[in-house]
Amino acid sequence: MKFVNTLLPLAAISSAFVLPDEQMTNQIVLESQKEPSFFDKLQGNVEELWEGVEESFKNAVAFSENALDNAFNAANDAAQQAKGTFECHMSMTKFDMAGWLDTAMETQDGIDVFEPPKHPPHKPPHHRKPPHHGHGGPHHKSNKTIYQLISSSKYTTKLAELINEYPDLVETLNGTAANYTLFAPTDKAFEKIPKGHKKPSKELIKKVLAYHLSPDFYPAGRIVTSHTIPTALGEDKLGGEPQRLRVGLGLLKGLNINFYSKIIAVNIFGSNGVIHGVDSIILPPPEALKIISFLPTEFSTLQLGLEKTGLFEAITSSPHEGGTIFAPSNLAFKKLGPRINAFLFSKYGEKYLKALLKYHVVANQTLYSDAFYKAKSVDSVRCHGREEFGEEDIPKGYFHVDLPTLLDEKSLSIDVARYGGFISMKINGFSRVAVQDGIARDGVIHVVSSVLIPPKTPGGKEEEVEEDGEMELEEFKERLIPYFEDEL
Numbered sequence: 001m002k003f004v005n006t007l008l009p010l011a012a013i014s015s016a017f018v019l020p021d022e023q024m025t026n027q028i029v030l031e032s033q034k035e036p037s038f039f040d041k042l043q044g045n046v047e048e049l050w051e052g053v054e055e056s057f058k059n060a061v062a063f064s065e066n067a068l069d070n071a072f073n074a075a076n077d078a079a080q081q082a083k084g085t086f087e088c089h090m091s092m093t094k095f096d097m098a099g100w101l102d103t104a105m106e107t108q109d110g111i112d113v114f115e116p117p118k119h120p121p122h123k124p125p126h127h128r129k130p131p132h133h134g135h136g137g138p139h140h141k142s143n144k145t146i147y148q149l150i151s152s153s154k155y156t157t158k159l160a161e162l163i164n165e166y167p168d169l170v171e172t173l174n175g176t177a178a179n180y181t182l183f184a185p186t187d188k189a190f191e192k193i194p195k196g197h198k199k200p201s202k203e204l205i206k207k208v209l210a211y212h213l214s215p216d217f218y219p220a221g222r223i224v225t226s227h228t229i230p231t232a233l234g235e236d237k238l239g240g241e242p243q244r245l246r247v248g249l250g251l252l253k254g255l256n257i258n259f260y261s262k263i264i265a266v267n268i269f270g271s272n273g274v275i276h277g278v279d280s281i282i283l284p285p286p287e288a289l290k291i292i293s294f295l296p297t298e299f300s301t302l303q304l305g306l307e308k309t310g311l312f313e314a315i316t317s318s319p320h321e322g323g324t325i326f327a328p329s330n331l332a333f334k335k336l337g338p339r340i341n342a343f344l345f346s347k348y349g350e351k352y353l354k355a356l357l358k359y360h361v362v363a364n365q366t367l368y369s370d371a372f373y374k375a376k377s378v379d380s381v382r383c384h385g386r387e388e389f390g391e392e393d394i395p396k397g398y399f400h401v402d403l404p405t406l407l408d409e410k411s412l413s414i415d416v417a418r419y420g421g422f423i424s425m426k427i428n429g430f431s432r433v434a435v436q437d438g439i440a441r442d443g444v445i446h447v448v449s450s451v452l453i454p455p456k457t458p459g460g461k462e463e464e465v466e467e468d469g470e471m472e473l474e475e476f477k478e479r480l481i482p483y484f485e486d487e488l
Helices: 008-016 046-057 067-074 076-080 097-105 146-152 157-163 167-174 202-210 288-293 296-308 311-317 330-335 338-344 350-358 473-483
Strands: 180-185 228-234 242-250 254-257 261-270 273-278 323-328 361-363 365-367 372-374 397-404 411-419 422-427 431-440 443-448
Touching (some): 146 167, 146 261, 146 273, 157 180, 167 180, 180 261, 202 228, 242 431, 288 296, 288 311, 288 323, 288 443, 296 311, 296 323, 296 330, 296 350, 311 350, 350 473, 361 365, 365 397
Parallel strands (some): 323 443
Antiparallel strands (some): 228 242, 242 254, 422 431, 431 443
């Protein structure tokens, strides 16, 4: 049976299941690691990074009748260095805010992806031949399917038990309709669930299992050059589009998924895909505004503005199919200066504040740094002079798209540049996204270090607000008055 048929019941069930807000995860536990990883060697070169991946995992990649066991055996010592705790609530949602924000600090200095490379680009890692095992001979694909590898491994007995409860998922993992990617939690990952924790519903467990599976082929070389990965979990709040995983690449945490689930074994190839072992269960994320509320040290000003203007309730309660929030940090508001901030949060400035925040929210269209979901109910989106483009059409290199915001559909001009695993995003030709791809249940969050202010002229470029060069209050008001002058 083809993939679309075998997972259709799974997608339908998971899409119809609504997570209760009061049960969402509100405690994030950070993973720690004692020794520096191979990413200390990273010097801004994706090719060199891939060499590090090969070196670190050369003993974890094995091909035999017990390939999965061999891989976990070889990675056992590394797994011991990634101890942590796991908080599992009935909503089965999780988001590592600190890990996400740390990606801004881990960006390599001196890399401007918008500047063309001076030398011809290296061959992308995912086009390389598969890495070789310790004996130097080439690996060959196992004749076992992903399901057979999982069910025969002594390290994934608990995962196999769960999968066995869903015949359609077993059929998918045994099928050859596509080359799948499975991020397989080890038995030790399940031990992180607190004792006495009430077992979630069968439907919710199926949703979580689907979140570990991608219908696309992602060997390690492709993972390290990706920011997000589509999964088999169809999300109703994304218009039925696949919920995505976030790839983390850190000096301390190494290669990980969603910043808290460390990849401890890679490239266990089966006859119908590839398995990567992870040390923590990967849970779907909560909604975007819930994530923002989790981070008062970073977004308390934004949160206050959303609540004061009624936008928090309006956005939360309104039906939407995905969305993109460009979230100004507390530092971004500070750059506006004390006069503008005092005005915005006074009774006289509330309309200005509401208009300003609307300019940071795009409804029904979800733009990740490397993927794009456009709701079916939305009119055509301009990109590269074309009317429409989908997830698979986002090119490497450079692309541009205009996204209408809640501010009377005033658009943000977005430019994205991709080179290897490095991606830069600019807004209105100037403002950069400081932290990309905060994966949310109903969209994505990008952190901006400067508040976005509508340009003076339509299609004009935004002017930067420096800490020592604050915009005058009158000019600020002039930028926003046209959007609600009929109300004055």
